[in-house]
Amino acid sequence: MTTYDDTLRLRVVPGVGSLRIRELTVGTAERFLNAVRDKTEPSAAKHAKTVLSQAMGLAARHAAVEHNPLRNVSPITTEKELARALTLDEVRKLRAGLRAYERAWHGTSQISWTSCSGRGCGSARRWQ
Structure with a gap:
């Protein structure tokens, strides 16, 4: 709960909190999440996307918006580092x-x- 609250307070509200619910479009959400990824790291953007998607899903269930725009946002990709053997x-x-x-x-x-x-090497x- 603390992590979700921190993400909401530190990333989502400062980034898109000034918008009305109906003003959050797919494009706006995409730009916001790209900015979070560029300023921090992909995992922070993924978490912000989750929190924002949950909030917009609640808004959709209560008919405040027609659909959850986060469903159409591009996936946030991460670059995996190759494994290496120890020297x-x-x-x-x-x-x-x-x-x-x-x-x-x-x-x-x-x-x-x-x-x-032997065994267990x-x-x-x-x-x-």
């Missing part, structure tokens, strides 16, 4: 961090993060 140095730092974490919470490290053989093994 050997990053793996060493990760293992050192895991050992330090284990020591901080459990005294001495009981997990071997350094070698891998790639995961932590308990020392025998």
